[in-house]
Amino acid sequence: MDAHVAQLQMQYRNYILSLYQQGFLDDQFTELKSLQDDGSPDFVAEVLSLFFDDCVKLVGNMARALDQTGTVDFCQVGANVHQLKGSSSSVGAKRVKGLCINFKELCEAKNYEGCVRCLQQVDIEYKTLKAKLQDMFNLEKQIVQAGGIVPQVDIN
Amino acid sequence: MMEVCNCIEPQWPADELLMKYQYISDFFIAVAYFSIPLELIYFVKKSAVFPYRWVLVQFGAFIVLCGATHLINLWTFTTHSRTVALVMTTAKVLTAVVSCATALMLVHIIPDLLSVKTRELFLKNKAAELDREMGLIRTQEETGRHVRMLTHEIRSTLDRHTILKTTLVELGRTLALEECALWMPTRTGLELQLSYTLRQQHPVEYTVPIQLPVINQVFGTSRAVKISPNSPVARLRPVSGKYLLGEVVAVRVPLLHLSNFQINDWPELSTKRYALMVLMLPSDSARQWHVHELELVEVVADQVAVALSHAAILEESMRARDLLMEQNVALDIARREAETAIRARNDFLAVMNHEMRTPMHAIIALSSLLQETELTPEQRLMVETVLKSSSLLATLMNDVLDLSRLEDGSLQLELGTFNLHTLFREVLNLIKPIAVIKKLPITLNLAPDLPEFVVGDEKRLMQIILNIVGNAVKFSKQGSISVTALVTKSDNRAPPDFFVVPTGSHFYLRVKVKDLGAGINPQDIPKLFTKFAQTQSLATRSSGGSGLGLAISKRFVNLMEGNIWIESEGVGKGCTAIFDVKLGISNESKQSGIPKVPANPQHVNFAGLKVLVMDENGVSRMVTKGLLVHLGCEVTTVSSNEECLRVVSHEHRVVFMDVCTPGAENYQIALRIHEKFTKRHQMTLLAALTGNTDKPTKEKCMSFGLDGVLLKPVSLDNMRNVLSDLLEHRVLYEAM
Numbered sequence: 001m002d003a004h005v006a007q008l009q010m011q012y013r014n015y016i017l018s019l020y021q022q023g024f025l026d027d028q029f030t031e032l033k034s035l036q037d038d039g040s041p042d043f044v045a046e047v048l049s050l051f052f053d054d055c056v057k058l059v060g061n062m063a064r065a066l067d068q069t070g071t072v073d074f075c076q077v078g079a080n081v082h083q084l085k086g087s088s089s090s091v092g093a094k095r096v097k098g099l100c101i102n103f104k105e106l107c108e109a110k111n112y113e114g115c116v117r118c119l120q121q122v123d124i125e126y127k128t129l130k131a132k133l134q135d136m137f138n139l140e141k142q143i144v145q146a147g148g149i150v151p152q153v154d155i156n
Numbered sequence: 157m158m159e160v161c162n163c164i165e166p167q168w169p170a171d172e173l174l175m176k177y178q179y180i181s182d183f184f185i186a187v188a189y190f191s192i193p194l195e196l197i198y199f200v201k202k203s204a205v206f207p208y209r210w211v212l213v214q215f216g217a218f219i220v221l222c223g224a225t226h227l228i229n230l231w232t233f234t235t236h237s238r239t240v241a242l243v244m245t246t247a248k249v250l251t252a253v254v255s256c257a258t259a260l261m262l263v264h265i266i267p268d269l270l271s272v273k274t275r276e277l278f279l280k281n282k283a284a285e286l287d288r289e290m291g292l293i294r295t296q297e298e299t300g301r302h303v304r305m306l307t308h309e310i311r312s313t314l315d316r317h318t319i320l321k322t323t324l325v326e327l328g329r330t331l332a333l334e335e336c337a338l339w340m341p342t343r344t345g346l347e348l349q350l351s352y353t354l355r356q357q358h359p360v361e362y363t364v365p366i367q368l369p370v371i372n373q374v375f376g377t378s379r380a381v382k383i384s385p386n387s388p389v390a391r392l393r394p395v396s397g398k399y400l401l402g403e404v405v406a407v408r409v410p411l412l413h414l415s416n417f418q419i420n421d422w423p424e425l426s427t428k429r430y431a432l433m434v435l436m437l438p439s440d441s442a443r444q445w446h447v448h449e450l451e452l453v454e455v456v457a458d459q460v461a462v463a464l465s466h467a468a469i470l471e472e473s474m475r476a477r478d479l480l481m482e483q484n485v486a487l488d489i490a491r492r493e494a495e496t497a498i499r500a501r502n503d504f505l506a507v508m509n510h511e512m513r514t515p516m517h518a519i520i521a522l523s524s525l526l527q528e529t530e531l532t533p534e535q536r537l538m539v540e541t542v543l544k545s546s547s548l549l550a551t552l553m554n555d556v557l558d559l560s561r562l563e564d565g566s567l568q569l570e571l572g573t574f575n576l577h578t579l580f581r582e583v584l585n586l587i588k589p590i591a592v593i594k595k596l597p598i599t600l601n602l603a604p605d606l607p608e609f610v611v612g613d614e615k616r617l618m619q620i621i622l623n624i625v626g627n628a629v630k631f632s633k634q635g636s637i638s639v640t641a642l643v644t645k646s647d648n649r650a651p652p653d654f655f656v657v658p659t660g661s662h663f664y665l666r667v668k669v670k671d672l673g674a675g676i677n678p679q680d681i682p683k684l685f686t687k688f689a690q691t692q693s694l695a696t697r698s699s700g701g702s703g704l705g706l707a708i709s710k711r712f713v714n715l716m717e718g719n720i721w722i723e724s725e726g727v728g729k730g731c732t733a734i735f736d737v738k739l740g741i742s743n744e745s746k747q748s749g750i751p752k753v754p755a756n757p758q759h760v761n762f763a764g765l766k767v768l769v770m771d772e773n774g775v776s777r778m779v780t781k782g783l784l785v786h787l788g789c790e791v792t793t794v795s796s797n798e799e800c801l802r803v804v805s806h807e808h809r810v811v812f813m814d815v816c817t818p819g820a821e822n823y824q825i826a827l828r829i830h831e832k833f834t835k836r837h838q839m840t841l842l843a844a845l846t847g848n849t850d851k852p853t854k855e856k857c858m859s860f861g862l863d864g865v866l867l868k869p870v871s872l873d874n875m876r877n878v879l880s881d882l883l884e885h886r887v888l889y890e891a892m
Contacts, residue, residue, distance in 0.1 A: 028869045035782045035872065043782050051775045086816065087775035089869050 005148035012139045016153040019136070024129055029092030033152075048133060051091045055126040058084045062119055066112070077115060078107040084122070095125050175233055182226045189223025211265055218258045221251035299448045302330040306452075307459045316467040323460050324354045327435065331449055334402055334438040337392055340431045341366065341411070348432055353392065364388050370406075375430050380407040380450040380457075389434050402437030403445050407457045409433055412465045433457060505560055512553060519546045559708050569613040569715055573742040576610045576665070577602060580641060583621045591629050596637055596671075598625075603642035607663065611740030616712045623705040624669045624733045632673025635730065640668040644736055664718065664736045672730040681722055685710045713737055762879060763788040766807050770800040770825075771814035771845065776868065780812060780845065783875050797825045804829055808840055810882060815844045815857070816868070823860040830861050841882050845870070 019025050036043040058080045065076045085100035099122050106114040140150045193216035200212060228244045306326045310319055324336045335355055339348040342363065348371065350362040364371070370387045383390060385401035408430040435453060437443045523543040531539060584600055591598050621639075628637045644666040685706050713720040716737040724731035767789045771777040777793050784791045792808070794800045804811060813825060826842050843864035844857050857865050864882055866874070 027871070031869070031871045032779065032782075035779075035786045037786065040782065040785065047775065047778050047782065050778055054773075054775055082816070083773050086773040086814075086868065090773070090776040090779040092869070 005143065005146045008139065008143045008146055009148060009151045012136075012143060013151055013153050015136060015139060019132060023094050024132060026092045026094040028089065032092060045137065047091060051087055051093070052126065052130050054087050055084065055096075055130075058087075059119065059123055059126070066116055066119065072112060074107050074110050074115075078104060081107055093126070093129055096122065096129065099125055179230060179233055182229045186223045186227040186230075189219050189226065193219050211261060214254065214258050214261055218251070218254045221247060221254050225251050295446075295448055299452050303452055303455050303459075306330065306456050310456075310459055310463050311466075314463075314467050314470045316464060316471075319460065319463045319467060320352050323433075323456065324352055327453070327456060328354045331435065331452070332438065333435050335392060335434075335436040337389075337434045338409075338431060339364065339389060339434070341429050345429065348389070350392070351431075356392070362392075371432060374406045374432060375408050378408065378454065380405050380453045382445060383434075385436070389432060390436065392434075392436075400440050402439045402441060402443065404434060404436045405445055405450065405453060406432055406434045407453050409457045409464075410461045412461060412468075433460075501560070505557060508553065509557055513550075516546060516550050516553065520550060555705070555708055559711065569616065571611055571740075572614055573609055573611050574614040575608060576606060576641075576739075577608055579614065579618055580621070580639070583618060583625060584639070586622065587625050587629055591637065594629065594632070596629060596632055596635065598629075598637045598639065601638065601640045603640075605643050606641055606665070607643075607739075607741050609742040610665075611742045612716065612737070613712075617716075617737065617739075620709045620712050620735065620737075621667060623709045624667070624735070627705065628669050628671040628673070628733065632671045632730075635672025637669065637671045640670075642666050642668075662738055662740050665739050666734065666736045668732055668734045670730065670732040675727050675729040676722065676724040676731050677727050678724060681724065685720075709735075765789045765809055765879075767791050768800065768804055768808040768811045769793045770795070770797070770812065772796065773814065776814065776845075780870065783870060783872055786872065787876055787879065789879075800825055801828055801832075804832070804840070806840065810841045810843060810879065812843050812845055812866075813862075814846070814868075816846045823856065823862075826860045826862050843878070843882065 032044055032047060040046075062077050062080045065073055065080070081100055081103045085097060085104065088096040088100060099118060103115065103118040103122065106118055143150055196212060196216065200209075225244070225247045228240070228247050231240045232244060306323070309322050309326050313319055313322065320338055324338060327333065328336045333354070335353065337350060337354070338352040340351040341347070342349050346366055347363040348366050350364075368388065370383050371389065374381045374383065383404050383406045385391075385404045387404075389406065390404040409432070411429040411431055433453075437445065520543065523539055523546060526539050527536070527543065580600055580602060584598060587598065625637070625639060642665075644664045710720050713735050716739075718735060718737035720733070720735035722731055722733050762784075765788070767784050769777060769780050769784070769791055771780060771793070772795055774795070777795065781791045781793050792803060794803050800811075800813070811829065815823065826844075829840065829842060841863045842861070843866055844862050845866050845868050846853055846857075854865055864878065866878060870878075
């Protein structure tokens with residue numbers, strides 16, 4: 001049992017490290033995790049689910065705004081991008097935030113093709129992140145079920 | 157009875173002819189006498205001015221009466237009556253009276269008339285004189301005009317050749333000269349060389365020794381001097397016999413050095429250089445040099461001198477400017493090269509820093525690990541050597557890197573509070589093993605007034621002390637080593653501009669390390685602190701070290717606003733290393749490790765602190781709330797400006813507002829909140845959460861009355877610090 005837990009923990013640790021190394025997450029995510037304590041045990045999960053809901057909503061808005069035949073309201077798109085950027089930086093979604101920065105520039109340049117492409121990338125990216133974090137949560141659950149405690153991963 | 161007549165009876169009838177002539181003459185006389193006044197009157201009336209009217213009348217009367225007399229005489233030739241005689245007598249009497257009166261009058265008048273004549277003569281003379289003077293003035297004015305024109309021409313250019321050429325041309329024109337030449341002194345100053353002439357296009361290279369009497373004569377005075385046309389300076393052309401050479405005048409032209417250019421005062425120095433200007437009148441013209449022409453020449457010569465000086469000054473300044481530009485370019489290139497070199501070195505160091513340290517650490521770590529395992533003695537020895545060598549190498553790398561950073565000035569001291577007494581003891585513990593092996597007793601003396609807890613760079617201070625004490629141990633073969641630490645109040649050993657004054661929160665620590673070892677030649681002392689320099693003896697060479705230690709220590713000491721020096725009485729007499737550094741006195745009796753701030757803010761208890769968070773972004777809102785809840789605050793969240801205004805109350809001590817959504821609306825909220833609470837003493841603190849903290853954003857926040865700016869995303873520690881600072885100091889503008 002201990003070996004299994006240890007192995008799971010090792011797996012978890014490596015997974016988390018890989019997420020950081022691949023640039024999916026940054027220090028803000030660490031901060032977020034540090035806020036989770038006995039007072040709010042599901043803090044991270046709540047924040048993340050809120051974030052992904054936000055993503056869905058904002059991406060939908062942007063898709064609709066860009067789908068408009070006739071003149072595209074780049075200001076509206078820009079506002080949505082701004083929101084998404086804020087959200088992603090708050091949770092530490094590094095790649096999404098990076099894409100948002102590019103997206104914002106494209107909006108200001110009123111580059112329609114670029115915006116459409118960027119939106120697609122954002123879509124892919126947040127979904128990927130969602131999947132990865134889901135895996136992470138699953139691992140956590142497994143560890144807890146196996147009787148172990150979720151290890152604190154030190155990035156440095 | 158016959159009347160007695162008094163008239164004379166004619167004596168003889170033969171005199172009838174005579175009578176007849178008398179008669180006729182009398183008649184004509186009368187006529188003339190009558191006509192003269194008429195003529196007079198006529199002409200006087202014609203002329204405008206005749207001052208003596210009265211005289212005229214008198215004279216007229218006189219003449220008329222004379223005429224009348226002679227007329228009446230006509231009647232007396234024949235027998236005439238008494239009335240005629242009476243009339244005759246009356247006329248004669250009257251005539252007599254008038255004539256006498258006239259005669260008397262004339263005595264007065266004739267001198268007057270004569271004097272009028274003299275006055276007239278006098279005035280004529282005067283007029284002639286004035287005419288002459290007018291002529292003179294006109295000539296002078298002409299001359300002046302010529303001079304002005306010449307000067308203008310000469311001074312209109314700053315080119316030396318043009319100046320001289322123009323001078324000659326203009327002079328030639330103004331004075332109608334045949335030839336005009338300029339002789340300049342050669343470089344040696346012994347000869348005059350014909351430099352410019354008016355008529356001849358290419359003057360022959362013609363020189364004349366400068367010591368000729370005629371030249372000396374001309375140079376001796378500032379006036380234009382007439383010289384003989386046969387003198388060497390004037391003989392410019394081959395002379396054909398039939399010419400009668402025109403008069404020649406020569407004048408000196410001072411060549412001024414730049415330094416003695418004084419406007420009104422030409423100092424008469426014998427070392428002055430002069431040029432000679434020779435002017436020749438046309439031959440066969442019998443023209444003479446007039447005074448005003450000579451004056452003109454003198455004035456022109458002076459002007460030329462001035463113009464030449466100006467030209468020289470200009471040349472000089474142009475040359476200087478060109479030189480400066482060249483130097484500038486060279487300096488620029490040198491600077492750029494230096495910058496490139498520095499950049500190259502920094503790049504190299506950056507690479508070295510990372511790339512080389514990593515394998516280094518690997519080697520050291522693994523060697524240490526290897527030491528822990530089972531090894532044969534030979535293997536152990538080998539591993540120890542590897543370890544020692546790699547430690548040395550690591551130290552060397554660190555030293556070199558430190559030194560470069562120190563020299564760049566990019567090294568900053570890491571200040572912290574630490575225990576000074578403990579530091580010394582640690583250093584000694586580190587050195588003791590080596591000292592014991594070398595049988596060198598070390599003693600430590602800490603002054604009783606040495607503060608225990610101080611503020612400074614602990615690591616680097618240790619490095620300095622370690623280096624100095626290490627050197628003492630290294631270079632001593634016998635004797636003892638003493639380390640003394642004290643607080644220094646005044647210093648009579650350091651350079652005079654280094655005043656050591658213990659201020660309230662700082663003091664100067666002095667450390668003296670005395671050894672009785674090899675000692676140092678006083679001549680070598682200055683070299684000690686230079687990089688990579690070592691003293692020669694083999695013994696020292698074998699103990700290793702790169703020679704960087706003292707140089708680095710000196711840099712650190714200087715960074716700590718201190719001074720370091722070594723005293724030694726000579727080889728074999730030991731030496732003392734002394735250094736002073738500035739340290740801060742800490743108020744803490746425990747190590748708190750908070751840098752720089754003397755009054756450490758305690759962790760403010762945030763429990764129950766009411767905070768309002770306004771953020772349109774749900775995720776950010778949740779994260780910020782989570783942060784604050786973690787710190788123990790009671791958090792209310794709102795998602796719009798209006799809601800914020802509605803909900804905010806005086807119970808909320810701090811309001812965090814997200815201001816990074818585009819639009820200035822957010823800042824207006826700050827104003828409205830301020831308006832709401834102006835009457836309260838306990839003002840709500842407002843802080844902005846924003847995506848960028850550049851200067852315009854900060855200034856905007858300040859202008860809207862916000863107490864602080866925070867960069868999103870906020871970390872827990874930052875939030876904690878911000879809150880405590882806000883509550884303590886009421887204002888925070890953090891550069892994050």
